[in-house]
Amino acid sequence: EDKVVQSPLSLVVHEGDTVTLNCSYEVTNFRSLLWYKQEKKAPTFLFMLTSSGIEKKSGRLSSILDKKELFSILNITATQTGDSAIYLCAVRTSYDKVIFGPGTSLSVIP
Amino acid sequence: KAGVTQTPRYLIKTRGQQVTLSCSPISGHRSVSWYQQTPGQGLQFLFEYFSETQRNKGNFPGRFSGRQFSNSRSEMNVSTLELGDSALYLCASSPGLAGDSYEQYFGPGTRLTVT
Numbered sequence: 001e002d003k004v005v006q007s008p009l010s011l012v013v014h015e016g017d018t019v020t021l022n023c024s025y026e027v028t029n030f031r032s033l034l035w036y037k038q039e040k041k042a043p044t045f046l047f048m049l050t051s052s053g054i055e056k057k058s059g060r061l062s063s064i065l066d067k068k069e070l071f072s073i074l075n076i077t078a079t080q081t082g083d084s085a086i087y088l089c090a091v092r093t094s095y096d097k098v099i100f101g102p103g104t105s106l107s108v109i110p
Numbered sequence: 111k112a113g114v115t116q117t118p119r120y121l122i123k124t125r126g127q128q129v130t131l132s133c134s135p136i137s138g139h140r141s142v143s144w145y146q147q148t149p150g151q152g153l154q155f156l157f158e159y160f161s162e163t164q165r166n167k168g169n170f171p172g173r174f175s176g177r178q179f180s181n182s183r184s185e186m187n188v189s190t191l192e193l194g195d196s197a198l199y200l201c202a203s204s205p206g207l208a209g210d211s212y213e214q215y216f217g218p219g220t221r222l223t224v225t
Contacts, residue, residue, distance in 0.1 A: 034214075042114075042200060042216035043153075088153060096166040098143065100153040 002027040004091050004101035012107045017079050021104045023089030024071040033065055033072050036088040038103070043088055046074070079108045112137065114203050114217035122223045128189040131220045135182050135203030141165075142184040143214065144176060147198040156199075159184050188222075196224045 004025045013019055023033070032050045036043035047056045049065035049072060056063050060079075065072045076083055086103040093099075115134045123129050135142050144156040155168040159178035176186040182203075188195055198219045204212035 036216075041198075041218050045213050045215065048213055090153075096158055097168070098145075098155045098158075100145075100155070102152045 002091075002093065002097065002099050004089055004099050006087075006089050006101035006104050008104060009102060010105045010107075012109060013079055015079060015081060015108055015110050017108075018075065018077045019079060019106065021074040021076075021087050021089075021106070022071060023074070023101055025089075025091045025099075025101075026070065027091050027093050027099060029094035030067065031092045031094045034090045034092065035063055035072070035074050036090065038086045038088055039084075046087075076106075079106075081108050081110055084108045114201060114215050116199075116201050116217040116220050118220060119218065120221045120223075122225060123191050124225050125191055125193060127191050128187065129191060129222060131186045131188075131199055131201075131222075133184045133186070133201030133203075133217060135184070135201075136215055139203035139205050139215075140182055141204045141206065141212070142178055142182065143202045143204075144184070144186050145200045145202065146170075147200060147219070148196075153200070156186070191224045193224050196222060198222075 007022045034048050035046040047063045052067040060077045063074045084107050086105050088103045089101040091099050117132045141160045143158040145153050147153045157167045158165040162178045173189045178184045200219045201217045202214040204214045206212045
């Protein structure tokens with residue numbers, strides 16, 4: 001059965017800290033891995049990764065995929081209170097299925 | 111460009127009733143996906159439509175159905191509602207085919223409460 005696992009499920013850090021969120025997956029016919037940030041309602045897109053070893057970067061956020069070991073990490077440097085959210089990892093398969101992980105709830109305290 | 115819109119935003123229904131939710135994708139987007147989000151199960155894929163055809167379906171009973179119109183707007187229907195159907199239903203649109211790794215844009219969701 002296809003599955004996506006995220007760790008940790010919950011994290012509390014202080015402003016300025018650097019955090020690493022993990023996502024591992026077991027799916028048939030992997031197509032791409034996506035990271036989303038969900039604050040109150042709808043998830044907002046962060047990154048889409050399809051190739052191993054190529055880092056995607058956007059400001060203080062970066063992500064990389066390892067297709068051999070079947071995982072991805074999302075890094076956030078110099079965290080701010082506005083980074084508090086649930087971070088969702090999802091994997092899309094070639095059969096057009098999307099499987100979401102349970103999410104990591106990040107709380108950044110001043 | 112206007113974002114993905116969903117109507118209604120909130121809905122309260124009783125067990126046994128049916129409900130229809132609507133999603134209008136971003137202009138030019140041809141793919142619409144539906145998701146159910148609950149505290150216990152997280153975000154789960156329901157189905158995806160592209161060019162009025164259902165591309166794939168998640169593991170949900172046949173009470174959950176959908177369709178897409180020629181203007182790419184999509185509707186989702188749930189019949190014989192159960193208490194466990196209470197959830198946030200999210201719709202997401204993307205420019206192209208589901209399997210081509212297009213970025214998805216989510217709507218604000220419809221909060222359905224079944225009493």
